[in-house]
Amino acid sequence: MLDILHDYGIMLLIGQYPQGPLGGLALTVIMALLALIASFPLAVLIGLARTSTIAPVRNIAMGYTYVVRAIPLLLLIFWTYFAVPLITGYNISGFITMIVALVVYEGAYLGEVVRAGINAVPKGQVEAARAMGMSYWQCMRKIVLPQALFNMLPSILNQFIMITKNTSLAYLIGTQEVTFAAYQINNQLLTQPFQVYALLAGFYFVLCFSLSRLAKWLEHTIDRKRLGAPRINVASVEANQVLAGQPK
């Protein structure tokens, strides 16, 4: 396995670059990042729409979510790949196809996560914000979403990992990301499929595991900030003041 890594490691990492287009793990990461960056705002919009008090807005978002969730991602990819050129008259690359399909797909799933997060913020938070005179949008932006998204961090990360892994389907439409590279390597070696695909699994594992660690760190950092670090014993300070009869 080490010799495969030695001979083909660069190909798994960056594809045929710089002789050919950038590919391999680098392309996987780029696709995942772009899909992630684009799907997140969409998901927030869907989540807001799903919790809206305006019925048509809520229903459209619900329809979108239900339809997308009921379709396999692979179908979405094929449809985007074949339908977009038909509709627009322009051919689009596998790369763009993949990102569009992933964003549409994740918008539905991540949107549900955002919706759950918004619903889980205590009603009193909204009341306190609105009682001050904040508008719906101010309240969402400053009060509800920061708390909702933080609380949903583990679920959001889950979806991000799904995005990363789902980019592997791009090899079916000829995008030369890391799975495609492994497929080519296997075709050249012919005799070592187990080793090649084990290597591929290793690449995905490292990528997704790093994402998990990153999210864990992020969660921990925000948590610490919220609880206030370093922790001090507030109760005893308070008690001392009362005992000393200090003016409060």
Add this chain to the structure above:
Amino acid sequence: MIEFKNVNKWYGEYQALCNVNEQVAAGEVVVVCGPSGSGKSTLIRTVNRLEEIQDGNILISGEEVHASKKNLNALRSRVGFVFQQFNLFPHMSVLENVMIGPMTVLNRNKTDAAKTARDLLAKVGLGHKADAMPLQLSGGQQQRVAIARALAMEPPVMLFDEPTSALDPEMVGEVLQVMKDLASEGMTMICVTHEMGFAREVADRIWFMDAGQVLERAAPEDFFTAPKHPRAAKFISDIRAH
């Protein structure tokens, strides 16, 4: 300053408020008391339209609260509201909690908002906690921050919805003290509370509510010594009993 005109509210079949016709003058402190489920909290929450009403009008300085929603945010910014559960924003520091209203709603710049916030925190005795997070504070401290947060909007009216009911007994005093100071500064206040000592000492008038109706309105001395309505009399003897 605040006028209830024939206010009625239903939750489905259940009538929560029944023909409320009351007035609060500028600078007046009104304490609303009565048994649980009598509609006290509902009444105070209709004043800034956290609850809708089905019939009647509520006017603040002549402006109708339950008319269009167009000016509702501007109107709410002039009515301070303090909740039983404090409802501080846990993702912001104490100082930021007090700054957020003036900055987002009144478009104050950060320097001014921070200065006002520090002054108010000092006023409620929590100047040293400006950089703490809400969850680090005791209940009494959190409620005092919540009062400072409401005051930061410089409202002419403050509403208190059972501000001490969620507190441990030893922390009730510090919150009531802040409220007494406010009252002595001439703030117009409506307080829903079970603190009868506070009511007696601070209130200009007491409204006694039961079953969604204001049954009695009286000066504290009269209310506690010679209640006119039989249910008010029973309420007072029930309190005395323990």
